[in-house]
Amino acid sequence: MASVVRFFPLLCWFLIVSGKNLRSKFDDGDDATCGYQSCNPVKDGMINVHIVPHTHDDVGWIITVDQYYYERVQYILDSVIPELVNDPSKRFIYVEIAFFSRWYREQNDFMRHTVKRLVSEGRLEFILGGWCMNDEASTHYNAIIDQHTLGFEFLRQNFGKCGKPRVGWQIDPFGHSREQASIFAQFGFDSLFFGRLDYQDKDLRQNRTTMEMIWRGSPDNLGTQSDLFTGVLPNGYSPPGGFCFDIFCGDSPIVDDTRLHDVNVKQKVDDFLKAMADQAKHYSTNHLITTMGSDFEYQAAHNWYLNLDKLIKHVNARQSSGSKVNLIYSTPSCYTYHVNKAGKTYTTKEDDFFPYASRAHTFWTGYFTSRAALKGYVRRTNNFLQVIKQLDALAILEDTDNSTFNINVLAEAMGVAQHHDAVSGTEKQVVAYDYAERLANGVNEGQKVYNDAVKKLMALNGDAAVEQNFCTLLNISVCDFTQTQKVFMVTLYNPIARTGREIVRLPVSKDQTVSFKVTGPDGKGVESELIPVTPDTFRIPERYNNTAKFELVFPVDLVPLGYTTYTVTRNTAVQKPALEKKPFQPGADVVLKNEYISVAFDGKTGALKNMTNLEKKVSMDITQSFSFYNGVKGNNSQPEFQASGAYIFRPNGTSVPITMDNSYPKLTTKAYFVQGELVQEVYQQFLPWLTQTVKLYSQQRFVQFQWTVGPIPIDDNLGKEVVSVFKTSLSNKGTFYTDANGREVLKRQLNHRETWPLNNTEPVAGNFYPVNSRIYIQDEAKKVQFTVLTDRSEGGSSLRDGEVELMVHRRLLNDDSLGVGEPLNETGSDGKGLIVRGIHYVMLEPMASAAAGHRDLGERLFMPPALSLSQPTDRQSHLGAKNTWSGVREALPDNVHLLTLQQYPSAGPAPSETQPFLLRLEHFYEKGEDPVLSQPATVNIQKLFTTFDITAATELTLGGDMVLSDMNKLKWNYPHDDDEPPRKTDPILRFESEKSGKSVSDPLSITLNPMEIRTFQITIQPAA
Template sequence: MFPCYAHILFSLICMTVQSSSPDASKCGYSSCPKGKDGMLNVHLVPHTHDDVGWLKTVDQYFYGEKNNIQRAGVQYILDSVVQELLQDPSKRFIYVEIAFFARWLNEQNDIMRHAVKGLVKSGRLEFILGGWCMNDEATTHYNAIIDQHALGFEFLRQNFGECGRPRVAWQIDPFGHSREQASLFAQMGFDGLFFGRADYEDIDQRKKTKTMEMMWNGSPKNLGSKADLFTGVLFNGYSPPPGFCFDINCNDDPIQDDDRLHDYNVDQKTTQFIRYAQLQASHYATNNIIMTMGSDFNYQNAHTWFKNMDKLIKYVNQRQVNGSKVNAFYSTPSCYLQSLNNASKTWTTKQDDFFPYAHRPHSFWTGYFTSRPTLKGFVRQTNNFLQVCKQLDGLAELKDTDNSTFHLNILREALGVAQHHDAVSGTEKQAVAYDYAERLANGVMECQKVANDALKKLYKKGSTPAPNQLFCNLLNISACHVTENSKQFTLTVYNPLARSVISWIRLPVVGTNYTIRGPKGENLLSQIIQVSADTKRIPERKGSLAKNELVFRADLPPLGFNTYFISMTGSREKQSTKTFKMKSNSDLVMKNEHVSLTFDGPTGALKQITNLDSRVTVQVKQELMYYIGVSGSSKSSALNAQPSGAYIFRPNETVPLSFHADLKKTTVIKEGALVQEVYQKFSPWATQVIRLYDGAQHAEFEWTVGPIPVSDMIGKEVISRFSTDLATNGVVYTDANGREILQRKRNHRDTWNFTNTEPVSGNYYPVNSRIYLRDETKKIQFTVLTDRSQGGGSITDGNLELMVHRRLLWDDYLGVGEALNETGMDGKGLIARGKHFIYVDTIENSAKFHRDMALKLYMAPSLSFTTSTMKQSDWTKVYHTSWSGLKAALPDNVHILTFVQWAGPSFTPRTSQPYLVRFEHIYEKDEDVELSKPVKIVLQNLFVPFDVQSVEELTLGANLQLSQLHRLQWKTNQHFPDLSRQSQPVTATDNFTVILNPMEIRTFQITWK
């Protein structure tokens, strides 16, 4: 027990510590205040919404720097709130963003930390959501969503135990809501979700029908009730009722209760509050309502808030003597949720999602699906590399002496911050976007140290030290210091997938003739392609010496690596790539054994794609085009003045503009043994390369867009449009956060009669990994996969478009205060580069491709180099040139989602370090005849380095044993087949067998022998 000091604060702390012994601890639902029967119970929820970067960087927000931009200092919020809670046991507060709270707690002394633990144990300080940030739901990948929540959960578990485990998800600010997010929350063990934003028409309808709260079916087809989540839409966004904001940044009058003074206003304020509570209650289904008492960065002086709320509670409840039926008290979202659960109501259900979101006519928040495309691409690539680092760290069994956990955490935290709804969304100020990118870059450099240490350890056959690994981060723009400056080098390619994959390697080089030897010493076929003029104009590759790209095929083992030995030869052989231009009016055909692409002779544009295996042909014209964004006005409140901006997509016409390029004149065709390429120039700033690799079942479209010109003072939003001959009947399909597929119907919403004031942007949806069209009569599917999140849709039948880049000159009046006008290192408009992957086949055959390809894109191989001049024959004597972490590849429908050293909730000290492993079934029910079936995995003897000693199944967030999870149960008005299955225990008697059902993710803490 800490000694009590004379200082009042320490006295308060001591009182809290003494009252929060294990016997007195009371957190979770057991700590909730009880409402009054026959009353309207108003749950006042003191809260702050602290963006992990937006107008200021995450550091500036924490410390309260640059208050000229926004008055916000998170450290002062937590200082002030904790002091108020310590003084009065009746007060409560919730906190959400663990990226901030972890930093604050680490700065406190032991006495304060102990006091905070007492507040948490007593339920007075409650963590809601519990992720590292409040992530965006449109542009985030499910892998990164899970990781950032697990990062926050683990901090809470280590510091506060079971009382720190969040029970309610709190997505109050994201701009639309994903069904997959709800499914993930349910699998993490949450009992409910509350959010603040939904389409204005949707909310109007829900208010009228008292369906602001519902049961959301997160995976009705696949996981059933396991993915169901009770969900509520908050009445006033996440702000306090009008007139009752008591923050130092607010202008509302305080409650003045000295009746001797002229400004006495208790009667007025009390009546006003009661009327508002009754208004809100008229739109909800029980005698409990929730009022969010706080907003962005509120409570820097918590005393002003709590002093006025104390008075509000006092005077509102005094009215009960005179017959009032309103009862107000301090509460939390989880306590409110418990009250709803106790009401024993029957709730309506919902199966679709909440995209796209509009807060008024002409204001669809669909621009951020694409905003800052290079940041979105960097976030996806960085997540890819984090998974590689965690796997290598685990497979090599690196220890704390290697500092691998420290290095990994730098990237974990940077990537966790990047999932914030004003980060990867692209809706932050430019300076903040730079800060996010810098954090990611620093994290990548730290994680490269882990990959280096791990590979050096996995290389070794004996005691000979392995050479250091070098990394090249600009391979996408044909720049690499190692390959450009070395006549001889090794390349190690690590495959993070649990199956063998084929990967096409492209290395920037200066020479024209190279020899490549594989891991067994075999000579590999290669091809030299000149670096295009379009690539050379990218300012970020300034200083690169590479004139060519060396292309070859790598066949990689599962969860393992191959090393390739590359050397420049002295002989100057004729290049293996032929180049020519389209001249005649005859069609050009580019094909391999699986795919044929036909380009129209008169125009040079893509005309037709044929799957040669299934003999399916789709007539398709593809082109880069652009919309002109609506410009701004000084009358920002007028509906017709809503401009396109970081959040909003609002084109001034419903038909995109064509570049009117004569592609026949600009198209260049390169033919070679390994890859064929067609170069198309739509304008000096909008080009693309269409590639077809040997043996590939798909075509690759690499687009390069920028600098988007704005000298005409017109903002532009560039799309890639595919116009097909398919009869699609207004339907297009998009993925949800990279997982399940949702059907989208033009100008339609399942929940209400939709009025579309914007024919284009009102039909845009988030595309995280894929979008496709189907012709149900012909049984044909046309699929496009993306390498990052983008906005897209089908505006007319048979057509599909994806927005790839946007540059705008007006703020859209939603808070950022600056236009989305990104520039590159040369001060000109930013150049963005990315890829689309096109596949044509029958509907029956298409799922196998798009499931497999989406997985390969977000878990791509990782490349590292050495400048060793050691001969391949000598290398193989002391180092492995090929290595796999698996004794056998896993089935095509199984993915190892997570593999990392980690000591979680069921860990007891043993001789070996436990691991966290997630296995995932990547197919939906009925997607594929064979691959949609349940699949069995035997963990024993699966991994090369170790065998299983024990297995404990956890929730998806890895903060609770699955056997200990008991979610609240709800009654609904619709009864769907319960597809959830009790997970079969994984025991030693069956060699630790895991059964996975469609779309199921199972999370295990495993201890190895």
């Protein structure tokens, strides 16, 4: 059947479209009739039902993204296009640009012009426009913006202004983030629609007719510019019951031929009118939206449209006998437009839609942690993507270097990885492997860009342009390069445009007669230490019997947005022993202490007992241990039989504690410590499969807790969900704080929801929230804050007073019957349960100064330096070699982050012959967080960078696809402060004012307010 479906469009195009001038000036958008003016007309005084034909195409889930495309998606688009060509009234929306872009690339010129015509007439409309429909719990805001920018740019290049989405369409993610709404508003979207919200919340909203609202994405910082009209779809994203007309549906088609025995048109119309009457009770205007489609539907679009035509015809025919219902083909944007025209006043929402429960005992909070290794890999890979985009721009690489292609391989892999069944961890195992392989391939391509750019920059700087090598398994102490080379260079590129300090750890081979000498870029010696590789590292099977027994540790001073190169020499003439492992002794506490922090451990057990901020004079008793929950086993037939699985977290009771004072006779070494000038560590073994190293480095204001968990045992036939628990002497009284996608922080209250009275059927799972970068508690009486930052997304809570709990790893034996069809039972390369390693970063601060610490550290964790290795040449040791270079003339202010720097096609005017760049600067503090750093910040960008000067800057919307001054969003009625005037900006800023012909003082000075991201297309000229 597939071959017939695929051939059918060719015949339709020839018969229907031949003779039309498809190469007319409409290709440039001149004749475009897209936008709200392309909507089908409605009828006043009636209930207008907006029929929205759509397909939801997961970018991987049960099968891989490629398999979905070739087995399903290509046939959907092949089938829909002729239906739209044949009937001007028909509409269709498409969402996932990862799929559409590859389909469009495969088409011939004739078909592409056909599609452009449909887009220009508003009959085929792109909704959302991202590379995928991203998850909202496990994604970082940087990756969310990037994956939408990738999709937007494809649409802009191929369809111009008519390709620009106007609506967010998050119909399938499992809970919704306030930061996502803020981002959409800054894209210029007029609305957002989603399908899933808590069943109790939905019941109340339906009863109160508040299924549509104004979601305030950043009420305390960005104000009205982040507000967004938001609607909850009535049926998730499915049709009303009985009205699925896809070839894979079991619902009866509409039979309206009176000559047949099975005529059902009257019953179908009656049923549909009843469904609309029921829906109308829950919405406040005379417009209703009805989704007609679902997962991978419309592979035979004629089946759908044939029945929808009949439905529209016969429902509208009832108007002659008094019916007040009018059906039209429509889109979410057209629905938004007509609802806006109704002029209703809407309630507002200022919190988010986490956690999501679909029914009692069914909280979708397990996926906050599911596939913890993949979540960590996605975060690290996003970091590398930003590095190569920056280097490509700073080196001004040309297309002949293939950098655009190489970067796009990684960018597209990252875009796919943000999908709500990818980084979420809710895909089949084979699909998870496919996501990881795509990222690895992208990293390999990105390393080529890194090499080309760094070589060019080194040559320009007078350094030797040598080949850079990479070690991607440093987190498990594996690097053949550092273990075998007698002399090697270590280069660190800092993607943050401020100075910094990093501690480097490299696995090395050492015997009794070997030591190492580290030399800085200035030729002077750098202090270093050797530390034994921890026992838990040796049990990781992915090391493949690597023999490195020690790690070389030394500090590196980072230059802003630039590289620094250090030299390591194996010295056989001088012996320097490695730091010695020391056993704990009963009665003598072990204290790790640097200039800022002191942490004490019980001398008998090795367990944490106290933490002190020496700089701020704050101290408290604190313990840290692990626990695990046994996942409920069930058949999922009823809420009380719901099992814990990839999506659902449902423990069968309270957690089972695992503490250092438990007696496990099989353990040979429970704890030891090492103490040096640079690094101090306490190694803790809780169980044979659960270990941790607590690390304190010199000049750092935080403590690292590196946990290694797995293989989680299942020999008792019980799945387990492991949590790290910090118990403090603070009293937070059920209140804690978590971040939203790495940006703004939201207040959480135990067993409480802001917008409805909660009946919490799961006291543990119902209090877990996504922790993308940080979680903290505060003691108002003591004015103290305890913060834990994460290196990946995890689920977290504060279930008891003074505690912070973070889930780090899950292994389960039951499927939760939500589609994935297999238990979350990951295995490693040895076939046993997967071992996962991660880090928690712990800070203790006075509340007044805590934000400065966790904001700065959060930025550095999300953008750590990229490390590469090379063999030295004579030039590196030459006096003329600098071995350090910065891409900025002056460091950015402490509250400003360079979010994006990349070579980028023109989205606005391009008054220069050079390729325009995309530049995003962000203020990453909230209002009131810090007396100094929460103030507005100003940056002059004209001569900010060292390799080029900026000659003009055009401000764009956050997605980079529209000039900001052209944005004209719909206005809504809702209660809000009116003291937030819109920010005024010239569409084009130039060093020389073209309006007056005179030099303007600081025309390229950019002011950023708290939590503001400003996006510019910049034109450049190489620096003199």
